Amino acid sequence: MGASGTLISIYPEDLTFLFELDKPCYCNLKVVNNSEHHVAFKVKTTSPRKYFVRPNASIVQPWDSCTITITLQAQKEYPPDMQCKDKFLIQSTKVAASTDMDEIPPNTFNKEVDKVIEEMKLKVVYTVPSGSSDDSGITSLGSRSFKLGSDDLTMLKNASIEEIQTIQRLKDERDTTLQQNQQMQRELDVIRRRRSRKSDAGFSLTFAAFAGLIGVLIGLLMSLIFPPPQAAA
Structure with missing residues (x-):
């Protein structure tokens, strides 16, 4: 299930973390644009020091x-009754197609008339x-269930719950690492494109200045080689 609005939908509608002491926990949100417009979004939280959002x-x-x-972020103690009062707010609004995703204007999410x-x-x-x-071959870990084959079921019957949980945690950490690597790769691509645009602009200005300097030097050289004729007395 997800939360839906006119501009975007969010999946899932709750942020669920598999909480473990002294270990960071991860959760992914999917933001879907429901419109034909470019939509900017911003994530806010009531506890910005506890969470890292990318x-x-x-x-x-x-x-x-x-x-x-x-x-x-890794926590040192369990919250009372495992209840969390933290909240997240996701704001969204339409923006021009030319808006740079890495340089969204600060006033984009200001509440103004006609916005x-x-x-x-x-x-x-x-x-x-x-x-x-x-014995049915269904193993439950946390809030997820997995259908296992006969070989997997035999292995799990001989394993302890702690070992099963360790295996699943390692798989989750692997998947999270892969997702973060993909996200970082996308951000690196954006940075490369920005640097490419800036280097192109810098090259154009440098070339124009160099061409202008060459023109001035050629003009001076021509004036020295071919001095203007003196007026007749």
Whole structure:
């Protein structure tokens, strides 16, 4: 399930973290543009020191989507009753197609007349690792279930719950690392494009200045070689 608005939809509608002490936890959000316009979004939270959001602001092209990775920093203690009061707010608004996703104007999300700013609130849910298995071949880890083959089931029957949880945690960390690497690669591509545009502009200015200097030098040289004729007395 997700939260839907006129401009964007958010999946899932709650931020669920598999909470473990002294370890960072991850959660992905998918932002889907429901419109034919370019839509800018910005992520805010009531606890900015606890969470790392990448990207915390960007632009989604028409009918396209974007993945946000939210990292809960490693915590030293469990919250009371595993209840979290943190909240997230995602603002979205239409922007011009020429807007640079890395240089979104600061006033983009200001509430002004004739500007529509949609806001969607998300709550945070903490879960703890837990596991159980039965003879049906269905193994439950946390809030997810997996259908296992006969070889996997035999292996799991001989393994402890802690070992199963460790295997699943390693898989989750691997998947999260791959997602973060993909996100970083996209950001590097954007930086390369920006540098390319800046280098092209710098080259054009340098070339123009150099050409102008050459023109001045040629003019001086011509005036020395071919002095203007003196007027007759």
